[in-house]
Amino acid sequence: MPSFLHTADWQIGRQYGRFASDDAVALAEARFSCVERIAALASEWQVDAVLVAGDVFDAQTVSDRIIRRLFNALQAYAGPWLLLPGNHDAALVESVWSRAVRLQAVPDNVHLLLRPEVHRFPAAGFAVLPAPLTQRQTNRDLTDWFDSADTPAALLRIGLAHGSVQGILAADIDSPNPIAAGRAEQARLDYLALGDWHGLKQVDARTWYSGTPEQERFKANGAGQVLKVEIPGPGAAVQVSAHEVGGYQWQQWQRDIQLASDIDQCIADLDALPDTSVLDLALRGTTDLSGLQRLQQALSVAAGRFRSLACHWGELTLAPSAEDLVSLQADGYLAEVVEQLQQRQAGPDAEVAREALMILATLMRDHAPAGSKTCN
Known part of the structure; x- marks a missing residue:
């Protein structure tokens, strides 16, 4: 049965200025350790891919060393890593992603989803439809193209996006980076992996926010976990289970x-x-x-x-x-x-x-x- 790990909002390079310096350093380091635990789980469970739904990095200005350390942290899992740009690390013309490529820091098994185009993995039985942010904020739903995207019938259709599903926030809040409610059904997706919401949240049967895997706020919202997603085949019911990976x-x-x-x-x-x-x-x-x-x-x-x-x-x-x-x-x-x-x-x-x-x-x-x- 095809299986995936769904995670998001790693925000590597995040600073913790309100904490004492030794605590701030430890909390920042914890984000690298958490990624290493995700890699170890992916390898142990032999999943078909790790889906990272945006905000891999906390800012475009993180150092070259942080970029290299992040990609080094992925080494325990040799399968496909699918990394989507979010609002903190949007795929600008000159971005943290273009620097990573220039540094030759990106391993061959890491796929940077910098453009809205289908990525097929026929040997593993799935295709990925990404909606990368190319600027920090937009009022346009970047998942629109999923509806008309063509993929082979035998492959699972996996969507990857970073933003706010409409109707979840209070009615008077105008949230940027909108995602239409019901997008998974409209686009015939087997699963829609979302980022931006830092807590664990199920939107519908096929749409989930994984939350940040390393907690960084005082909210009881299910942060500190990663989702294991299992799908028997195209159109089949999705099995989702949450697993603790956070250090603090x-x-x-x-x-x-x-x-x-x-x-x-x-x-x-x-x-x-x-x-x-x-x-x-x-x-x-x-x-x-x-x-x-x-x-x-x-x-x-x-x-x-x-x-x-x-x-x-x-x-x-x-x-x-x-x-x-x-x-x-x-x-x-x-x-x-x-x-x-x-x-x-x-x-x-x-x-x-x-x-x-x-x-x-x-x-x-x-x-x-x-x-x-x-x-x-």
Whole structure:
């Protein structure tokens, strides 16, 4: 049975400027490693081709070294790689693709689908109809030509496109690079492999977005996978299965803290995450000094274990308990300062006030007379 791997939106050369430099480098490297895993799967499963539905590169300006590294990453699979230009790497007159050809970096088994023309693979039993973008944005449906394209009846008709299927986005959003809903049926396609949508999405029985194989956003949209597509023959039902290939798992959490048990649960959740996590955590609510210290300790441990951890404390208020104040021996002027800082946590300087209160509490605890400290 003919089978394929469908993937898209590799965006090789992507930069991660909002992350710390070591995390940014690791996340960029992960995209090469992910392609290598796709190549290994393609070889292991002996698929007939790997379909890459656009945005192989993140930009036209990636370095020659990145171009060479990308094509080196394909080496584990000797079958056909079918690479389609997307909006990030459109087939301009002078493009990342023309540079790759000039560098002689493109292996013989890699097919650059730079023009809208049928590519036949009779020995493997399929023909490919590509809709390459030749500019970053267009308001014309580049898959129109699929309907009238002639292919041998014995070959599967596989479409490859990069853009937005009409009717999926909200009605008031005018999306560029449109693709007609129902194109697979209109063009008698056995399968239409799409890119541009970074999450996994089925459009109809024969049309899928594979999503980016290496997650790069805090969205629970099925990213981080590759699709295995099996088609018994022309006109037969398509069998599609998703397989994890991503190296990092991106998660965005919001945790409400009111009770000690909320902190216990947050710490347990952190402990359960894999080391390959990229976590964005927002904390809100109220905690006392001992609770805040527990959170800080747990997050410090997690930050050393995860690929990246960003914690937002802005909506978490520090409210020292009566026991905290007794243990800190906060009275007189210090008690007034503590009270003022507590009140300021409700204003525009909340984060500064909370940090100041934490620093003051720590200093007071560290300089308390012997025997006055409590164990937490």
